[in-house]
Amino acid sequence: MSEPMLTIKNLxxxxxxxxxxxxxxxxxxxxxxxxxxxxxxGPSGCGKTTLLxxxxxxxxxxxxxxxxxxxRKEPGSxxxxxxxxxxxxxxxKTVEGNITWPLxxxxxxxKTERHRCAMEALAKVKLADYAxxxxxxxxxxxxxxxxxxxxLALKSEIILMDEPxxxxxALTRRELQNELLTLSxxxxxxxxxxxxxxxxxxxxxxxxxxxxxxxxxxxDEKNTLPKPxxxxxxxxxxxxxxxxxxxxxxxxxE
Amino acid sequence: MKTSExxxxxxxxxxxxxxxxxxxxxxxxxxxxxxxxxxRSELIFPSLEAIGRAFLRNFSKGYAGNSLxxxxxxxxxxxxxxxxxxxxxxxxxxxxxxxxHTFYSIYNLVISVCDLLPGxxxxxxxxxxxxxxxxxxxxxxxxxxxxxxxRSILDGFMAVPMIYxxxxxxxxxxxxxxxxxxxxxxxxxYIVSGLKVGWARAWRGLISAEMIFGIASxxxxxxxxxxxxxxxxxxxxxxxxxxxxxxxxxxxxxxxTPIEKNTVKKWGMAR
Amino acid sequence: MKKKNVIKTMILxxxxxxxxxxxxxxxxxxxxxxxxxxxxxxxxxxxxxxxxETLSLAYQYGLxxxxxxxxQSEGLIEKAYEEATGAKLTVNWNxxxxxxxxxxxxxxxxxxxxxxxxxxxxxxxxxxxxxKIFTNLSGQEHGMTxxxxxxxxLGDLVGSDKQIxxxxxxxxxxxxxxxxxxxxxxxxxxxxxxxxAMKHPDGMAALESGSVACHLTSSPYIFKERxxxxxxxxxxxxxxxxxxxxxxxxxxxxxxxxxxxAVYKALCDGIQAGMDLINSxxxxxxxITCELDxxxxxxxxxxxxxxxxxxxxxxxxxxxxxxxxxxxxxxxPQSYENLVFDNVKGN
Numbered sequence: 001m002s003e004p005m006l007t008i009k010n011l012x013x014x015x016x017x018x019x020x021x022x023x024x025x026x027x028x029x030x031x032x033x034x035x036x037x038x039x040x041x042g043p044s045g046c047g048k049t050t051l052l053x054x055x056x057x058x059x060x061x062x063x064x065x066x067x068x069x070x071x072r073k074e075p076g077s078x079x080x081x082x083x084x085x086x087x088x089x090x091x092x093k094t095v096e097g098n099i100t101w102p103l104x105x106x107x108x109x110x111k112t113e114r115h116r117c118a119m120e121a122l123a124k125v126k127l128a129d130y131a132x133x134x135x136x137x138x139x140x141x142x143x144x145x146x147x148x149x150x151x152l153a154l155k156s157e158i159i160l161m162d163e164p165x166x167x168x169x170a171l172t173r174r175e176l177q178n179e180l181l182t183l184s185x186x187x188x189x190x191x192x193x194x195x196x197x198x199x200x201x202x203x204x205x206x207x208x209x210x211x212x213x214x215x216x217x218x219x220d221e222k223n224t225l226p227k228p229x230x231x232x233x234x235x236x237x238x239x240x241x242x243x244x245x246x247x248x249x250x251x252x253x254e
Numbered sequence: 255m256k257t258s259e260x261x262x263x264x265x266x267x268x269x270x271x272x273x274x275x276x277x278x279x280x281x282x283x284x285x286x287x288x289x290x291x292x293x294r295s296e297l298i299f300p301s302l303e304a305i306g307r308a309f310l311r312n313f314s315k316g317y318a319g320n321s322l323x324x325x326x327x328x329x330x331x332x333x334x335x336x337x338x339x340x341x342x343x344x345x346x347x348x349x350x351x352x353x354x355h356t357f358y359s360i361y362n363l364v365i366s367v368c369d370l371l372p373g374x375x376x377x378x379x380x381x382x383x384x385x386x387x388x389x390x391x392x393x394x395x396x397x398x399x400x401x402x403x404x405r406s407i408l409d410g411f412m413a414v415p416m417i418y419x420x421x422x423x424x425x426x427x428x429x430x431x432x433x434x435x436x437x438x439x440x441x442x443x444y445i446v447s448g449l450k451v452g453w454a455r456a457w458r459g460l461i462s463a464e465m466i467f468g469i470a471s472x473x474x475x476x477x478x479x480x481x482x483x484x485x486x487x488x489x490x491x492x493x494x495x496x497x498x499x500x501x502x503x504x505x506x507x508x509x510x511t512p513i514e515k516n517t518v519k520k521w522g523m524a525r
Numbered sequence: 526m527k528k529k530n531v532i533k534t535m536i537l538x539x540x541x542x543x544x545x546x547x548x549x550x551x552x553x554x555x556x557x558x559x560x561x562x563x564x565x566x567x568x569x570x571x572x573x574x575x576x577x578e579t580l581s582l583a584y585q586y587g588l589x590x591x592x593x594x595x596x597q598s599e600g601l602i603e604k605a606y607e608e609a610t611g612a613k614l615t616v617n618w619n620x621x622x623x624x625x626x627x628x629x630x631x632x633x634x635x636x637x638x639x640x641x642x643x644x645x646x647x648x649x650x651x652x653x654x655x656x657k658i659f660t661n662l663s664g665q666e667h668g669m670t671x672x673x674x675x676x677x678x679l680g681d682l683v684g685s686d687k688q689i690x691x692x693x694x695x696x697x698x699x700x701x702x703x704x705x706x707x708x709x710x711x712x713x714x715x716x717x718x719x720x721x722a723m724k725h726p727d728g729m730a731a732l733e734s735g736s737v738a739c740h741l742t743s744s745p746y747i748f749k750e751r752x753x754x755x756x757x758x759x760x761x762x763x764x765x766x767x768x769x770x771x772x773x774x775x776x777x778x779x780x781x782x783x784x785x786x787a788v789y790k791a792l793c794d795g796i797q798a799g800m801d802l803i804n805s806x807x808x809x810x811x812x813i814t815c816e817l818d819x820x821x822x823x824x825x826x827x828x829x830x831x832x833x834x835x836x837x838x839x840x841x842x843x844x845x846x847x848x849x850x851x852x853x854x855x856x857x858p859q860s861y862e863n864l865v866f867d868n869v870k871g872n
Contacts, residue, residue, distance in 0.1 A: 286747045291634070291763045292633060292634035293630075293655060293763055294632040294633070294634070294653070294654055294655055297652065297653070297654065298629055298632045298633050299633050318717070354577075356831075366581040377727065378726075378727045379731055381723070381727065381730070381731050381734075381736050382730060382731065382734045382736060384736075385735075386690070386723075386736045386737050388686050395745065419842070433721050433846070466722070466723075467722060467723060468693070468694055468720075468721070468722030469721050470694055470717055470720040470721065470722070471719070477694065479694070480694075480722075481695055483625045483629075484623075484624075484625045484645070484648070484693065484695050484696075485648060485652075485695065485854070485855070486625070486628055486648060486649065486652045486654065488629075488630075488634070492579050501591060505590070
């Protein structure tokens with residue numbers, strides 16, 4: 001492997017207004033390789049969302065976060081975030097506008113090129129027919145697809161996904177997992193994917209980590225199951241069990 | 255099926271409105287015709303026909319050699335100037351308040367205090383400071399729109415969901431870019447309601463200011479009403495009130511409703 | 526009758542606005558909301574003889590209304606009625622802010638009498654509001670002062686862009702400006718476009734701060750302005766209408782005059798008694814009004830002595846004719862008798 005895509009050194013995060021509180025993240029070190037699909041699991045409050053927000057640049061932190069070897073403290077379109085909430089699209093822009101406008105703001109000056117990029121990205125998430133809809137006319141699953149299309153169109157090297165499918169019904173969730181799997185294989189992006197769902201992690205991740213409260217990594221394992229995998233694939237149950245044990249051991253230790 | 259139901263509901267709504275309006279006019283006409291207000295009833299409570307004739311007379315004959323158009327024109331000129339400056343200032347000052355915390359806390363206080371002061375009560379002070387010009391009326395219009403508009407904008411900014419702000423920061427927006435790209439469109443519902451409140455206050459404020467502080471060289475609708483009242487020309491006075499209502503309705507349905515339809519409603523941001 | 530009144534009150538409240546008709550009550554029936562002491566059984570009685578009655582009056586604020594203020598605080602109208610008939614009269618006093626408001630209220634039948642400037646009174650009579658002047662109340666000094674040394678007469682203002690503050694367009698002060706212009710060979714409306722309508726104290730403040738060039742006002746503001754060394758007076762205006770001429774008059778509904786002569790007479794006598802007190806014992810009169818006017822006794826007395834309080838009108842018909850000829854009113858007053866009741870003397 002070449003130079004790591006993302007390097008996190010001694011990351012520590014406390015909330016400023018309560019310095020006596022235990023640290024959300026303490027001295028966390030993590031390296032993510034190019035094109036890795038890293039799933040981050042852990043109990044509620046273990047700091048996995050905070051970790052993602054620090055990487056995105058939404059939070060102040062101590063330590064260092066390097067993207068391609070360059071320190072990052074502020075938000076930027078090289079690390080695009082896909083949130084859990086459906087309301088992450090700009091309601092005052094059409095589906096297409098939700099993609100072309102960020103493209104314009106990130107320096108794509110050619111209008112036809114923006115349109116082409118947006119339509120290409122929408123086609124990838126099967127929403128090309130909805131380009132002129134407004135977000136409030138879409139279902140939750142469609143909104144999440146647009147958010148993913150936005151991240152794809154922006155050519156962000158790192159896509160940060162914070163439980164993007166958690167609020168979806170099981171059927172839509174399965175559908176989107178499959179699409180994301182296909183896209184991640186085709187798009188060569190580095191994806192950090194926070195989830196509560198072990199099965200989701202086993203299906204999607206090429207590497208899975210489990211965080212303990214305080215942000216300590218207690219499980220870190222490459223997922224070598226051939227994709228696409230299903231719960232009936234050989235080896236799936238074992239991976240699933242190992243991760244579950246890690247999360248449970250962690251919870252029992254509390 | 256569903257749309258036709260909706261459409262018939264709309265028709266019923268319109269019908270109810272028309273019936274209500276006719277009922278009000280009917281009661282008015284009954285009171286006028288039955289001379290319920292005593293022997294001088296027609297002077298203080300003229301019939302619809304008398305008001306209609308006065309309406310035409312206002313535009314043909316007018317007062318002091320000027321048709322009502324002239325008065326409307328003068329008022330509109332002052333009103334538009336005031337609205338433009340007032341709303342512009344509201345956006346500018348609220349924008350500064352949005353990015354500078356010290357300015358925000360001061361401006362917030364200023365809004366709270368100034369919004370309580372009736373413009374007409376400020377007249378003597380305003381006259382001493384600005385002199386006796388039609389600018390005084392413009393000042394009062396600005397006073398009428400600036401504070402409610404600023405309040406709406408700032409409340410709107412406060413209510414912008416963090417997710418839009420973060421999504422905006424994520425694509426590299428900062429400062430002014432964030433203000434125009436995210437905060438303004440995201441608080442559109444507040445801004446539109448601010449426009450509505452501001453317009454109504456400005457229109458009312460303008461007329462009451464003109465009724466108290468009349469500049470004969472630039473006479474407006476308020477002065478016209480006051481003259482009609484002083485001369486006991488009540489039919490003309492009511493006819494002028496009808497003109498005021500008509501202008502208000504035109505602005506509401508010709509300007510404000512389309513703005514709302516093309517923003518808040520279209521974007522599904524109505525609350 | 527009573528039901529009709531309720532309807533009337535409701536409609537008026539909705540249209541004219543509650544402030545202007547606050548406490549107003551109509552016709553010969555007692556008002557539901559005022560302090561009427563008349564028993565309900567008497568409400569329809571319109572007899573000349575000793576019956577308990579109610580009278581609703583409107584007045585405005587200031588020294589020009591002193592005889593009415595004194596009649597109110599001393600109960601002079603009530604006393605006159607009791608002495609003449611032995612019965613009780615309840616008088617409801619309503620303070621209103623302009624002659625136009627009083628005109629509306631009296632046209633609706635909610636007031637039977639009131640006090641206002643000759644301008645709105647002549648407007649009301651010639652409009653056919655169903656009332657006439659029953660007494661003169663006072664004459665006061667009027668005048669115009671300026672803060673601009675280059676203005677020495679009305680001629681300096683005609684054709685200039687200098688502004689003149691006065692209380693309202695079409696007001697009494699506007700009329701005497703027109704009169705002064707006409708008497709000095711100018712067009713009566715030559716300065717109409719120079720007028721800025723402002724209340725007396727605001728106009729004085731605007732003049733002192735230099736926001737306007739001139740202020741045309743009446744007692745007591747004109748005295749204060751004359752005392753100010755930075756201001757000088759344009760005497761044409763004061764000469765056009767001297768203090769002995771009618772300024773404030775009392776008006777009464779024809780209905781009251783025709784159908785309730787005892788009440789009408791008590792009204793005339795009570796106001797006369799108020800004027801008599803001012804003329805015979807100004808110190809006592811001033812001590813009654815000074816607190817209301819916010820002046821010290823000395824100042825109030827001084828101002829009061831400069832006013833002329835007489836029941837006889839003076840210059841009334843001349844002024845009414847001038848108003849008609851110069852389009853301040855639409856209908857020709859025709860004769861002095863058209864304006865006043867038969868008991869009023871003067872011209």
